[in-house]
Amino acid sequence: MASSKKDQIAQGALTAFAQYGFSETSMDTIAEVSQVAKGTLYYHFSTKEELFLYVIEKGVKMLIYHVDSVMQKEDLSLEDRMMSVLDEHLRFFSENQELCFLLLSFFTGDEQRDQLVGSLLTGYFTTMETYMTDLQQKGYIRADVEIRTLASALFGMIGFTVLRKQFRKEPLNTDAVRETLRTMLAGILDKRC
Template sequence: MARSKKDLIAQGALTAFAQYGYSDTTMDTIAEVAQVAKGTLYYHFSTKEELFLFVIEKGVKMLIDSVNSAMQDSNLSADERMVCVLDEHLRFFSEHQELCLLLLSFFTGDEQRDQAISTLLAGYFSTMEKYLAELKGQGHLKPDADVRTLASAMFGMTGFTVLRKQFRKEPVDTEETRQTLRSLLHGVLGRKEW
């Protein structure tokens, strides 16, 4: 299926923002990276900020959809689902490294824009926190586990692991990486073996 012009522009913008940062990315740069005419770009997005927020919103929605599918897999035990949620974070960030960079370095210096991005990410965090609170309520997490901290930690530990490996030009989604992250999660689940 052919990608729409809007999708091509969004992908080009994601690449440009990840490569140059928000401040140094221009609409001309985005049009060039997306390989679309400036008129086409402005037809779909009137400002760089509108496009930036569209890219972030689309990315956060993809992340939420991705982890939701793992959370709702009724064929797995609660502990297995939690491990799958972690694995899904690693897979997602590995496959969407430019988005990972953007989500983990979203502060642009503009308070209003940063607040809008924070609001978009709040959807992800509320999804994760609700799920983790349910697990904790069912006794699948240690009683002293703070669900807000755990949600932040899962996002951060997988995201920053991917970024560091990306910058070092190392393989990202490896079994060694997955097992190390699972070991960290193991401490909050209190499970004896994987």
């Protein structure tokens, strides 16, 4: 099934923003990378800013969907769910490296735009914090762990691992990477559970 022109443009914009940054990416560049006529681009998106926010929002919603689907697997033990959340982040960022780069470097220099992007990421962090708070209340995450910091650290730990591997052209989703991240995550788990 062929993707829509809007999806084609969004993918091209993601590639352009990740490669050139927001400021250096023009609508002409996006049209070229997306392989669409400028008229088609402007039919779907009036401005570069509108397109940028669409790309970020779509990506964050996709991340939330994938992570939430793992968190809802009640047939898994709490430990297996927590480790599956880590695995899903690693898989998602590995398969969406341009989005990962964009999310970890979204500051564009425009305060209003940066606040909008930050508010889009709030949905992700709210989802993660709710899930982790529930695990903490059930005694699975150590009581002395501050949940907001944990959610941020998980996002950054996996995201920056993927970025570094990408820049060094190293394999991303390997057993060694996964086990190292799992070992780090295991440090916050309450061993009594």
